Amino acid sequence: MRSGDRNGADAGEVPQRVPRDAAARARLSGTAVPDMPRLTGHTAYAYLVAMSIRHGLLALLERSPMYGYQLRHEFERSTGATWPLNVGQVYTTLARLERDGLVEQTGESDEDGKVVYRLTDAGHAELTGWFATPLAGADRPRDELAIKVALALTTPGVDVRSVLQTQRTATLRHLQELTRLKAVADGSEDTAWLLVLDSMIFRAEAEVRWLDHSETRLARLAATQRPAGASGPSTAVSTDEPSDEAVRR
Amino acid sequence: MSTGAVLELRGVGRVHGEGPTAVHALRDISLTLRSGELIAVMGPSGSGKSTLLHLAGGLDAPSDGAVLVEGTDLATLSRAELAAVRRRSLGYVFQDLNLIPALTAAENVALPRELDGVRARDARREALDALAEVGVGELADRFPDEMSGGQQQRVAIARALIGPRRLVLADEPTGALDSQTGEDVLRVLRARCDAGASGLLVTHEARHAAWADRVVFLRDGALVDDTGAAPPPEVLLTADGFG
Secondary structure, three states: OOHHHOOOOOOOOOOOOHHHHHHHHHHHOOOOOOOOOOOHHHHOHHHHHHHOHHHHHHHHHHHOOEEHHHHHHHHHHHOOOOOOOOHHHHHHHHHHHHHOOOEEEEEEEOOOOOEEEEEOHHHHHHHHHHHHOOOOHHHOOOOHHHHHHHHHHHOOOOOHHHHHHHHHHHHHHHHHHHHHHHHHHOOOOOHHHHHHHHHHHHHHHHHHHHHHHHHHHHHHHHHHHHHHOOOOOOOOOOOHHHHHHHHOO | OOOOEEEEEEEEEEEEOOHHHOEEEEEEEEEEEEOOOEEEEEOOOOOOHHHHHHHHOOOOOOOEEEEEEOOEEHHHOOHHHHHHHHHHHEEEEOOOOOOOOOOOHHHHHHHHHHHHOOOHHHHHHHHHHHHHHOOOHHHOOOOHHHOOHHHHHHHHHHHHOOOOOOEEEEEOOOOOOOHHHHHHHHHHHHHHHHOOOEEEEEOOOHHHHOOOOEEEEEEOOEEEEEOOOOOOHHHHHOOOOOO
């Protein structure tokens, strides 16, 4: 089956499992949300990339001068079409980059009269700095899931285990989808897309591990509390609901 | 071939002991595994995963409900018939020690066919084909201790599905392997299911379970959740849509 999947991610010939995967990939990269790519809701990861459109465009212009539509095409290609841009986003970003002196118009235009942009020295320096600088924790989006679980624990009437399980199932579905995409992409030469997929797979896996870990922690906590009769001073599981739930295992 | 249930659990329960000290290892489990389907079972230790696999393989009998392998209720079989079903309809892959050390890969895979009554030469030919299908055709004449853990697991999968066998029960088959090798084994299992086999896989690795068509979650002996068969992408995209 492996060899049949070669280049299966491209829309051309269609091995057995591809139709569903191709559709899934198209949906994953759907353009319905204008400012935030579609995977955002789940992984919050794409947010990071949306933040990086600026640097993405700078990186593309480092290769050669391009006009907006070309930039959009190349950006999508180099992220495995995971993060679609609309051309308006591209021009808005280019305008800001031009205002900041990081890109400039070459004065040429293609046959349709589209303006061609190139990197300035300042833009080149900005790009070099970006690649050389690690992302700081604070640059990343807040972890809504951790916040939700923490709140579930301290909110009366909320069943934490059910919150954890609902998320685990959802994350596993996500992981299944990503795994299918990977199975299709494996035979291809699309290294950029494979790297991006791996990253999303590891994130989803880490989330499941954290959910498992949280459940175990809650169960242990409940087990140590029960013999004592009363809940200790610093225990978060002080409402009846979650501890009953956790004790049941 | 696409509609038949290869394995069906109907309201299966398993109780150890009696009265107030009775332990419910499994409660009211219903699950259908079809041809070409790979189902992963996830759950913490003690949740009943292994009991489930033992019941599915006829190694243990349910206290309630019924286990059907290829349409046959195992409870209706004599001891000898049950042994025959175990031997002819399904194969096991465990975490390790799957192969007989004194036999080569080809001999290990051919063995069930020879027990089926197939002539040794034909059994060997089938074994060589089966080894090629799981990508270790060139290792046919190696002994288990001359193979890596991942290669041994591939051989075990080939043996589990040799001849008429269409159902593989795998208990943490990647447990002793590094991450990449484990994934390669899952790929093989996935490919064999795509080719028409059925697999029931117990694992605690989410990344490995994700190769399955469906993932079910066991807690305290009960199925608490299920990713469903072939989740539509719409579900994925709105999956975390809590308020």
